Amino acid sequence: MKYVGRPIPRVEDELILRGKATYVDDVEIPGMLYAGFVRSPYAHARVLKVDFSDVLKTPGVVAAFGPGDGEPFSFAPGGKVRYQGEAVAMVVARDRYVLYDALEKVAVDYEPLPAVLDINDALRPDAPLVDESLGNNVVHDKVYEGGDPDRALKEADVVVEGRFVIQRIIPSAMEPRGVVAAYDGDVLTIWSSTQVPFDVRKEVARALGLPLSRVRAIQPFVGGAFGSKLLVYPEEVWVATAAYRLKAPVKWVATRSEDFKATTHGRALTLEYKVGASRDGRILAVTGTVYADAGAYYWGEGLADTAAQMLPGPYDIRHGRVRAVAVLTNKTPLSAYRGAGRPEATLFIERIMDHVADVLGMDRVEIRRRNLIRQLPYRNVFGITYDTGDYPTAFERGLERLGYRDLKRWADEEAKRGRIIGVGFSVYVEITTFGYETAVLRAERDGSFTLYTALTPHGQGLATALAQVVADELEIPMESIKVYWGDTAYVGDGIGTMGSRSITAGGSAAVLAARRLKQELAKAAEALLGCRPEYREGVFQCGGRSVSIAEMVKAVYRGKAEAQLTVEAIYHAEPTFPFGVHLAVVELDPETGFVKPLLYESYDDVGVVVNPLLAAGQVMGGALQGIAQALYEEAIYDETGNLVTSNLAFYYVPTAAEAPRYEVYFAEEPHPSKHPTGTKGVGEAATIASTPAVIMAVEDAMRRVKPGVRIDKTPITPEDVWRLLR
Amino acid sequence: MIPRFEYIRVFSLPEAVDVLSRREDAAPLAGGQSLIPMLKLRVASYGVLVDIGRVRELRYLRYGDVVEVGALVRHYELEESPCGFLRGVAVRIGDPQVRSLGTVGGSLAHADPFGDWPAAMLALGAVVKTAGPDGAREVAIDDFVKGPYQTALERGELVAGLEFRCPPRGAYVKFARRHNDFALTAVAVAAEVKEGHVSWARVAALGAADRPVRLRKVEALLSGVPLTADVIASAAEAAAKEAQPPADFRASAEYRRALLSVAVKRALGRL
Ligand SMILES: Cc1cc2nc3c(=O)[nH]c(=O)nc-3n(C[C@H](O)[C@H](O)[C@H](O)COP(=O)(O)OP(=O)(O)OC[C@H]3O[C@@H](n4cnc5c(N)ncnc54)[C@H](O)[C@@H]3O)c2cc1C
16 A cells, blocks of 8 residues: 555644644743844934943843844844844843833934835946945846857847836745744754754854754744745844843744744846747747846845746747846845745746747747757756656646636637636746755654654645655555654754755655665564565565564664664755646636636646645645735835835735635656656645736736737736726 | 733723723723734734723614614624625625624724725714713714724714614625725715615715715716616716825725726616
């Protein structure tokens, strides 16, 4: 009985649904102190003075730290704050009521400076400088090139130019960030709502000059992250430092509006493009510049670069030159958000394909058919090698399975009745998985197994998926495996859950650990049984005798055989490339511009699907986030750099009521990756594919009202639609 | 983070009025669906919250010639009201959690310019009954809402309830970015149509000014005429002309104006 491939409900759900899961704010320690931050109301200002004299007199206030307090309290570096919400001071108090009143009593003298909020303004020679040491606001500028794009453009029958703007997104994990730190004089322990406990541990140890062995970072249950918790934030180091210095447990949990400003934002890339095509619809060259609105600090390294390098997408484009430019602005720093560069690349290239199709008067399916990569592996023009797949077949089967033609016909019928339906699709290839991951597997005396993973699940259901792959490898019931995660006391080092890498990198590490543990036990079994045993379903046997794993383990403890009962595997994972076709159906109210997503369908070749239920969950949630990018969410700043959409009433995260009906399919004959699990990752696939599919659907609907309209930004709000239709 | 406050639960109207008029820094707490978020955002803070949730005198709902809605009637209690107009409004407010705690009286007293009940009550021509240190008053809804978050309530005074007739015909059309979000605009129409002619109509809108307002030109235009497509079209046009919608990050004034026009058209179409 294999577990891989079966829709097994999440083993984590029991705790979560009963409210028994421990999140960082549930961590209670006697004597707990509470930390909070004074944050700049200005987008850009000199910090002249921070005065704690009133605050420190307040009963219940224990300590305050400000710009003058030296490393690691790097408040207002260079004497400035660069975005609204940047911390200028920290106060520690005995309870939260006292704390939040105290925060209001910290007197800060600011000298407001002109803020630069838009990348176009930031690129002007006379623009205010976010970071004076750079001399301008360009913090990163790199060109990716392949083939001979200039010649290809010259030889092209048509050259199409445009610009597409992707908004800033606030990741809005339901659980805001938070940290608890406690120091008992021996070990410094940090609980953090993070994706990267190993990095938190390293950063804190470095900042305090402690050996790693005396710092323990714990990732408790985490209520969502979407990439916004994959950096080590200053607050994690500051709270840990306060606990270390005060020798007391300290807790900080962000409020919602604090989190909206102090946790990284995502997307915010703009592409200016110029592409050349032949009359028969072959894209010959893609050129352009990707600009990242990087915010106040360049924390989101590589976002514009990933978008540039993945810009050719699943299409065979032999000539290209794309510049990746990151521009500083006085806004919350930009970083990874579910997909991190690939959703942007996919939206850009899919919009380009539609643009070229329009110019050539060609069908949107046909232009893709003519450009899809035919043979895998394939090295794209910027040097990225896509591993496995059969794109043309998956594309045709996908469109067939999703009923694209039928839905288009249905939309035509509905149009006759005055109902305006739009149908859109998208094709994507994406890059997942990188780096090493660690698994530690221990055989227990009763024949059960404990798996410690360095993965950092925060809603994905990885404890379930990991148990499945290990159970298959060991041929034992899943229930015999307990998965632990999120603690540097379990595993020395690892990376964590991000970039759709978990089951591929961490799952493969777990499979390898299981394989090695089996070998260890087999050696001992041979010594015990006196013959070379076969292993089947938890039992070693040969020569008519057998020994179970439980007996083996006991024998080792009793000194009757020798084996490692705990095995560690560190797996290095090369990137792998999922592919898919997604489809969206929307209904348009032409008088108001309101668009309602009706149906969302997906067809993915993500290699081996370990658990179709978990995978479908990833597709549905991911798709809704991409729909949100297309239709709802946008971080809006006013002209002074004040974040207007600073809470969930003003920032439109869609709810279940906005969600369409979903139909989720996986390729009948998937192309596995070369990793032990054969998986490619599914965590970001639908976030990547959904925005372009929805945008095409909206444009399709709008063209029934006004032929030729083109969408060149996200989100497309009802007001945008209404304006375009007038 | 909610600022610290003292909590007092009262059990009768006189007790409520007494505490509220004695304590300068007191506010009544009804469903808490606006008050608690304001405290969380620290845009409001009070020394005392007076929980009026158990005050019997404010908890009544009677359907007769006139409909009498006590201040503590919760939004959900009107979701299946025999008065169709009320159903149409109630089901468009927030989510089930909000509707099962939020009260009609709290909505009126809060006077959020984008709240649904103030505009709906304006279309109904409701009378707001208040109770305060100087006794009970009746205030016409047209005089009750004075501005954004401003009402005719005096210090220590409570909304006790509302009275109105259920209109023979009514409709509520609301446009919001997400399902049951606060409205970009909404239009409430209460009317009577006799022998094919509109005998009277009250049309109120939110998102048409800085507070809920009646669209009097639209009302005038409808009075005494049959509800033909032409009439509806000119009413929709008149609404756009009459409105002075606010602009904010959610919508421009121009777009709100266009939405109002569509809302009037659709509301009249549903009568
Ligand atoms: C997520 C969410 C979505 C929402 N969506 C909508 C929506 O779509 N449409 C909409 O209209 N509203 C919406 N609301 C607001 C909701 O309708 C509130 O319930 C209502 O505005 C206030 O009623 P309450 O009983 O909760 O009042 P409270 O929050 O308890 O009080 C609000 C204010 O009124 C005062 N007050 C309360 N009762 C009285 C009284 N009897 N006399 C005098 N003063 C009183 C309080 O002191 C306070 O100042 C939403 C709220 C939330 C949290």
